[in-house]
Amino acid sequence: SSASSTFLPKHGKSEEIDTQDGNSIIPISLNEGVSSKLLQKMVHDALVWCSLHGLVVGDKNNQRSGKVPGVGIVHAPIALLPMSFAQRHFLQACELTPIFNELVDRVSLDGNFLQDSLSRTKKVDAFTSRLLDIHSKMLETNKKEEIRLGLHRSDYMLDAQSKDLLQIELNTISCSFPGLSCLVSEFHRYLLNHYGGDLKLDSTRVPENMASTRYAEALAKAWKEYNNARAVIMIVVQTEERNMYDQHWLCSILKEKYGVMTIQKTLAEIATEGRLQPDGTLLINDQVVAVIYFRAGYTPNDYPSESEWSARLLMEQSTAIKCPSISYHLAGTKKIQQELAKPNVLERFLDDKDDVTKLRKCFAGLWSLDDSKIMKDVMERPELFVLKPQREGGGNNIYGDDVKQMLLKLQKEGSEELAAYILMQRIFPTESPAFLVQDGILHEEHVISELGIYGAYLRNKDKVIVNEQCGYLTRTKVSSSNEGGVVAGFAVLDSVYLT
Ligand code: ADP
Ligand code: MG
Ligand code: MG
Numbered sequence: 001s002s003a004s005s006t007f008l009p010k011h012g013k014s015e016e017i018d019t020q021d022g023n024s025i026i027p028i029s030l031n032e033g034v035s036s037k038l039l040q041k042m043v044h045d046a047l048v049w050c051s052l053h054g055l056v057v058g059d060k061n062n063q064r065s066g067k068v069p070g071v072g073i074v075h076a077p078i079a080l081l082p083m084s085f086a087q088r089h090f091l092q093a094c095e096l097t098p099i100f101n102e103l104v105d106r107v108s109l110d111g112n113f114l115q116d117s118l119s120r121t122k123k124v125d126a127f128t129s130r131l132l133d134i135h136s137k138m139l140e141t142n143k144k145e146e147i148r149l150g151l152h153r154s155d156y157m158l159d160a161q162s163k164d165l166l167q168i169e170l171n172t173i174s175c176s177f178p179g180l181s182c183l184v185s186e187f188h189r190y191l192l193n194h195y196g197g198d199l200k201l202d203s204t205r206v207p208e209n210m211a212s213t214r215y216a217e218a219l220a221k222a223w224k225e226y227n228n229a230r231a232v233i234m235i236v237v238q239t240e241e242r243n244m245y246d247q248h249w250l251c252s253i254l255k256e257k258y259g260v261m262t263i264q265k266t267l268a269e270i271a272t273e274g275r276l277q278p279d280g281t282l283l284i285n286d287q288v289v290a291v292i293y294f295r296a297g298y299t300p301n302d303y304p305s306e307s308e309w310s311a312r313l314l315m316e317q318s319t320a321i322k323c324p325s326i327s328y329h330l331a332g333t334k335k336i337q338q339e340l341a342k343p344n345v346l347e348r349f350l351d352d353k354d355d356v357t358k359l360r361k362c363f364a365g366l367w368s369l370d371d372s373k374i375m376k377d378v379m380e381r382p383e384l385f386v387l388k389p390q391r392e393g394g395g396n397n398i399y400g401d402d403v404k405q406m407l408l409k410l411q412k413e414g415s416e417e418l419a420a421y422i423l424m425q426r427i428f429p430t431e432s433p434a435f436l437v438q439d440g441i442l443h444e445e446h447v448i449s450e451l452g453i454y455g456a457y458l459r460n461k462d463k464v465i466v467n468e469q470c471g472y473l474t475r476t477k478v479s480s481s482n483e484g485g486v487v488a489g490f491a492v493l494d495s496v497y498l499t
Helices: 036-053 087-108 111-117 119-124 126-140 178-199 211-226 244-258 267-273 306-317 326-331 334-340 353-361 372-380 401-413 415-420
Strands: 056-058 073-075 083-085 147-158 165-171 232-236 262-265 274-276 282-284 287-294 321-323 366-368 385-389 421-425 432-438 441-460 463-478 491-494 496-498
Touching: 036 073, 036 178, 036 432, 036 441, 056 244, 083 087, 083 432, 083 441, 083 463, 087 111, 087 147, 087 165, 087 326, 087 334, 087 353, 087 441, 087 463, 087 496, 111 119, 111 126, 111 326, 111 334, 119 126, 119 415, 126 306, 126 326, 147 211, 147 321, 165 334, 178 211, 178 244, 178 441, 178 463, 178 491, 211 244, 211 287, 211 321, 211 441, 211 463, 232 244, 232 267, 244 262, 262 267, 267 274, 267 306, 274 306, 321 326, 334 366, 334 421, 372 401, 385 401, 401 415, 415 421, 432 463, 432 491
Parallel strands: 083 496, 232 262, 232 287, 287 321
Antiparallel strands: 056 073, 147 165, 147 441, 274 282, 282 287, 366 421, 385 421, 432 441, 441 463, 463 491
């Protein structure tokens, strides 16, 4: 029904709006049919709803907002209406989740594959090198993780030209927004229930999103496997975190639904308060830790001194369940993503041929920079590629003509330096108009979106206890912006409207 999606960004439904040569045209004028009075009413409702339901972040205009809960709160940046997305692509992404979960687990067990694939990167990237050192120490002592917990998020964009769902990356550490993303879906359903008649939209097309409860459930089940009723779940946090409410949602569900207590510690605090008992039990001020859930530790900024690294090592040496373990963390690096995309590599880790085919179908072009053929292509058309270092958290990639400049600079410094980066095909999703609400203000923009599917995996020795899809995150950003960080201010939280 074409009328039903008049107000929705048309991503994923691009069949209707593409011209013959594949160039998409903007389907509707931003204001067509929606009166500014109705818009203002919806924005007002949105702001009230977010405030009443905890769809909030720390306000960057308030200095204490990243440290003290309840101080300097502002609604999370959101899209007023959900993004239109083809149901088949959404289901495809959901279906891939347990396969990626299994893949991470298999890859994590192959210590030599991780070390070998990252050996050249190690020489030129100090951060990756430190992670690999911890990993080597675990290999040397033959440390085995019998209970393994992964809370991942695989991110995708829909390539406008090929109509393929392509993976951007697989995050295995500190996946953000399991707490807030489900609230965005709930908000969109609420808004469509109230205004759907006027907009000709159906709230039941926004799929249910259980990210926070599913993540909390996986953490609680891991805690149960550890089997110590007095133990806690420790969340490793940054010293300042404006996205703290996203984390507090999980803590609150863990306490209220599962009776599991959580503590929050920075790496520096763990360095001073943490110690191991002879049997490897991790104590933080005499409190036993069953599960360590990292919401920090993924960027070099989190390790300003040696104490933070000693804390990371201490945790890795302990018997606590680490989410992620150092192997899971490394399995989620961009270099490993690129290695897994090479011919015949997936086959080493997955037995099922159909699974291999499904994963490969969502892989974009990925190359290492020792590939001379691709280097020539990049120099000619740098705008078709993204240059990525081994970093997480947004804001690190290189685009456009900067790709060429950077490669020329690296080549001058010696070919070794190239090993710090991977090269990826740039994905161009369909642009569409949208209403974004940021800091209480409505913006009309042309946007593109990225869909993330949360996954949870828990096993104890041979027994797989959890391997499932846990809900979704949509991030929508102004199409002229390269990066997509929500907290960084590049993007807003969104959900999907299935078509
Ligand atoms: P990070 O781990 O820092 O989040 P990503 O690989 O997700 O790194 O890149 C950050 C952002 O850059 C993504 O959210 C996306 O908006 C954009 N991006 C990354 N890779 C591509 C690509 N191949 N094509 C287009 N945009 C991309
Ligand atoms: Mg990432
Ligand atoms: Mg990302």
